[in-house]
Amino acid sequence: MTISVSEQTQVVIVGLGYVGLPLTLAFGEHFSCTGFDINSARVEGIKGGHDLHREVSSEQIKRSSVTFTTDPKCIRNADLVIVTVPTPITDDYEPDLNLLTSASKLIGMEFRKRTASETPPVVVFESTTYPGCTEDFCGPLIERESGLVSGDSFYLGYSPERTNFGDQEHSLDSVVKIISGQNSEVEQFIFDAYSKIATAGLHLAESIRVAESAKVIENIQRDLNIALFNELALIFEKMDIDSSAVFDAAATKWNFNRYAPGLVGGHCIPVDPYYLTHAAEQAGHTSKVVLAGRAVNEAMPAVLFEKIMALCTENGLTIETASILFLGATFKPDVSDLRNSKTLTLFGKLSGINSTTQLFEPNVNSEVIGKIVTQLVTETEVLNHRWDLVVIGVEHSKYSEELKDHLFGDKSRTELVVDIPGMLRDHDTISSPYLYWRL
Numbered sequence: 282m283t284i285s286v287s288e289q290t291q292v293v294i295v296g297l298g299y300v301g302l303p304l305t306l307a308f309g310e311h312f313s314c315t316g317f318d319i320n321s322a323r324v325e326g327i328k329g330g331h332d333l334h335r336e337v338s339s340e341q342i343k344r345s346s347v348t349f350t351t352d353p354k355c356i357r358n359a360d361l362v363i364v365t366v367p368t369p370i371t372d373d374y375e376p377d378l379n380l381l382t383s384a385s386k387l388i389g390m391e392f393r394k395r396t397a398s399e400t401p402p403v404v405v406f407e408s409t410t411y412p413g414c415t416e417d418f419c420g421p422l423i424e425r426e427s428g429l430v431s432g433d434s435f436y437l438g439y440s441p442e443r444t445n446f447g448d449q450e451h452s453l454d455s456v457v458k459i460i461s462g463q464n465s466e467v468e469q470f471i472f473d474a475y476s477k478i479a480t481a482g483l484h485l486a487e488s489i490r491v492a493e494s495a496k497v498i499e500n501i502q503r504d505l506n507i508a509l510f511n512e513l514a515l516i517f518e519k520m521d522i523d524s525s526a527v528f529d530a531a532a533t534k535w536n537f538n539r540y541a542p543g544l545v546g547g548h549c550i551p552v553d554p555y556y557l558t559h560a561a562e563q564a565g566h567t568s569k570v571v572l573a574g575r576a577v578n579e580a581m582p583a584v585l586f587e588k589i590m591a592l593c594t595e596n597g598l599t600i601e602t603a604s605i606l607f608l609g610a611t612f613k614p615d616v617s618d619l620r621n622s623k624t625l626t627l628f629g630k631l632s633g634i635n636s637t638t639q640l641f642e643p644n645v646n647s648e649v650i651g652k653i654v655t656q657l658v659t660e661t662e663v664l665n666h667r668w669d670l671v672v673i674g675v676e677h678s679k680y681s682e683e684l685k686d687h688l689f690g691d692k693s694r695t696e697l698v699v700d701i702p703g704m705l706r707d708h709d710t711i712s713s714p715y716l717y718w719r720l
């Protein structure tokens with residue numbers, strides 16, 4: 282039976298998180314679209330026009346024709362099911378496929394209830410995973426639960442999400458999207474459906490495995506490059522050479538790619554490499570370079586903590602009793618996402634040695650962060666204090682000029698500033714009223 286895309290095509294998105302919700306709204310502009318999630322609080326919040334992750338506005342949700350539900354029945358008659366559930370790692374740094382498993386099984390169970398006369402549905406996975414996972418792991422689960430045959434009575438595809446959340450420049454409509462399918466007919470179907478929403482263009486990968494591999498190496502490349510710059514920064518630190526000046530000089534060469542050293546957190550870059558190293562191991566290759574990069578980046582919170590302790594001692598500050606302010610706790614700038622935040626890990630280490638260490642995090646709802654950190658300060662409290670040590674963890678554009686002036690201006694009331702993201706890059710050590718260190 283042939284499959285084709287039309288205005289009647291029914292699309293269901295499984296998993297309404299950072300990736301799934303914007304995707305649902307985008308597909309909802311062109312097709313009859315349903316957003317499904319097992320988390321009823323999340324679904325109720327969205328129905329009320331509220332996206333906890335602040336990726337989409339209340340207006341965008343309210344003007345959309347999309348239906349949001351926790352009832353998996355919507356999957357039953359869908360023509361296109363897109364899976365955007367999380368793919369984390371276990372405590373042993375192995376892929377944790379539990380959510381992909383439950384989503385695949387659920388899809389299979391619903392497909393079992395389809396009438397035989399319906400055209401075969403297409404299931405596209407967007408969750409980041411290892412090469413082979415869609416066809417060798419998810420497909421067989423759907424087959425087992427549905428009694429259908431992959432590549433015959435349902436089809437598989439893979440289209441990785443590669444937008445950068447919290448970054449308006451690299452969004453769904455401005456980034457080329459990779460698509461792939463099990464055969465040329467499903468490739469055409471996926472191309473026709475996705476071309477409506479990915480207006481920057483589509484890249485048809487040669488196979489599902491190629492598409493899965495491409496996604497995972499995009500993040501591995503970034504992880505490794507940051508690891509290299511972290512290591513270089515630490516080497517030059519020992520040699521008393523300004524690493525930033527070294528990078529500036531080297532970057533004048535046409536083929537030098539500059540990266541910024543720093544903390545690598547979140548749910549993608551520090552997680553995805555383990556999906557490839559797991560698959561590599563299964564294929565008989567033990568990764569060296571990829572895991573070495575991971576080890577360097579994972580060690581950074583501990584390395585920076587030791588550095589802060591040493592800086593305090595060198596400058597006559599007793600870290601245990603100092604008044605310490607920490608700026609930002611999210612895993613990257615200008616997002617509200619705290620998942621796997623290494624900045625938060627560093628804050629935890631500091632507050633472990635000095636329980637009065639305060640955190641200012643203007644980007645996260647105080648109810649959310651209040652469940653993790655109790656030592657929170659408001660901007661007014663920051664302005665009313667003199668701080669022995671200010672650690673800049675994340676560079677948020679929400680820090681007000683008044684706050685920056687109070688902490689880092691000419692008449693700063695701060696003793697020592699540790700600047701991990703290099704927010705005060707152009708800092709002038711000669712005329713500075715405080716001691717300054719950056720990575």
Ligand SMILES: NC(=O)c1ccc[n+]([C@@H]2O[C@H](COP(=O)([O-])OP(=O)(O)OC[C@H]3O[C@@H](n4cnc5c(N)ncnc54)[C@H](O)[C@@H]3O)[C@@H](O)[C@H]2O)c1
Nearest residue numbers: 296297298299300318319320365366367368384408409442
């Ligand atoms: N967030 C990003 O920046 C980003 C970027 C690129 C790729 N990815 C990848 O996309 C995938 C999703 O990431 P995310 O950040 O959107 O995750 P998320 O945690 O924000 O959201 C996932 C949603 O899936 C729901 N869910 C879990 N199991 C389900 C099931 N069986 N059925 C229905 N819903 C289910 C959860 O309740 C949650 O609302 C991951 O594989 C991630 O690696 C994420």
